[in-house]
Amino acid sequence: MEITFSGQIYKKEYLTIMMKYIYTRRRNLYWPVFGVFCLYMALYYKRTEGNEVLYLVLLGLGFYWVAIKHIYTYELLGNGFDTNKSSQSITQYVITEEKLYSQNQYSEGTVNWDALYFAINRPDAIILYVSNTSSFIILKRWLTPQQLQEFVAFLHTKHSIRKSGF
Amino acid sequence: MEITVNGLITEQQYISMMMRFRLLKTDSLVLLSIGAIVFAVAVFELFFGSQYTMGFLIFALYLLAYWPLRLYFFYRKSYVTSKALQGLMHYTFRDDVIATQSVNGTGDLNWDALDRVLNTRNAFFLYQNNNVFSPVMKHWFTPEQLDEFVAFVKAKEGLKAEGF
Numbered sequence: 028m029e030i031t032f033s034g035q036i037y038k039k040e041y042l043t044i045m046m047k048y049i050y051t052r053r054r055n056l057y058w059p060v061f062g063v064f065c066l067y068m069a070l071y072y073k074r075t076e077g078n079e080v081l082y083l084v085l086l087g088l089g090f091y092w093v094a095i096k097h098i099y100t101y102e103l104l105g106n107g108f109d110t111n112k113s114s115q116s117i118t119q120y121v122i123t124e125e126k127l128y129s130q131n132q133y134s135e136g137t138v139n140w141d142a143l144y145f146a147i148n149r150p151d152a153i154i155l156y157v158s159n160t161s162s163f164i165i166l167k168r169w170l171t172p173q174q175l176q177e178f179v180a181f182l183h184t185k186h187s188i189r190k191s192g193f
Numbered sequence: 194m195e196i197t198v199n200g201l202i203t204e205q206q207y208i209s210m211m212m213r214f215r216l217l218k219t220d221s222l223v224l225l226s227i228g229a230i231v232f233a234v235a236v237f238e239l240f241f242g243s244q245y246t247m248g249f250l251i252f253a254l255y256l257l258a259y260w261p262l263r264l265y266f267f268y269r270k271s272y273v274t275s276k277a278l279q280g281l282m283h284y285t286f287r288d289d290v291i292a293t294q295s296v297n298g299t300g301d302l303n304w305d306a307l308d309r310v311l312n313t314r315n316a317f318f319l320y321q322n323n324n325v326f327s328p329v330m331k332h333w334f335t336p337e338q339l340d341e342f343v344a345f346v347k348a349k350e351g352l353k354a355e356g357f
Binding site: 078079080081083084088103106107108109110111112113114126132133134135136137138139142144145156157158159160161 | 297308
């Protein structure tokens with residue numbers, strides 16, 4: 028098997044994919060829920076003229092979990108993309124039975140399939156995690172339907188990789 | 194120039210290095226300082242039997258404990274999930290590229306692709322973007338290699354060298 032394709036990811040696409048993915052993870056859905064709970068409790072303390080410090084603490088935590096956390100995550104991802112020259116350039120990928128080869132104007136490298144620990148199938152992309160901080164984002168539009176089918180079938184055979192959405 | 198180094202990082206080494214590095218950044222220091230001030234206020238309020246003590250205490254514990262604990266678990270997961278970090282890593286620094294080899298595979302990275310190189314007490318961090326970097330431990334270098342590497346990074350045009 029050998030699947031060759033190339034493509035470039037744009038900032039808007041990257042942010043959309045990553046933010047959507049972040050909000051489909053169950054634990055991240057607790058952020059706004061926890062935030063709204065904190066705001067509700069803050070309001071309760073205010074109405075009942077309870078402890079003023081506790082009111083301010085809950086208000087701060089509520090705003091953090093409802094708004095600041097999301098803005099921070101968005102900014103962090105955007106900044107990560109802006110400062111990564113390699114991910115902004117056109118990259119060629121070659122998928123073989125043994126490894127994933129990638130090349131662009133700044134770097135080239137091979138990654139053994141055994142090195143991957145997590146693969147996620149999203150509507151627009153397949154995200155291959157090498158560690159919890161480093162990943163390959165393969166946009167589905169870069170592949171032909173046959174290539175995509177072959178690639179997904181191949182990933183199914185890799186039992187050492189944890190999978191989600193396949 | 195050609196400098197070849199290789200070595201291992203243990204989980205404990207990695208976590209302690211990263212925790213120290215991250216906790217000494219400005220945002221962490223501000224957060225922990227606020228936590229310490231709030232804790233001091235809580236103790237002061239406790240002394241006077243104030244009704245606000247519990248609120249201050251909860252907030253102080255949140256600031257002082259949550260952030261370090263979160264960082265600890267984050268870096269532990271980073272290490273555990275990265276097979277490259279757990280295995281022997283080889284780096285060859287040349288004038289034009291950095292060649293890497295690990296259990297994950299191989300790679301050639303142009304110096305132009307680096308966002309910056311940070312010099313810390315125990316390691317050099319090669320940043321590929323603001324969030325992703327490769328740690329290269331200083332004890333993997335011989336003293337001569339270390340001098341040569343530092344001189345090279347300082348002289349490299351277009352490369353941001355911090356802490357050199």
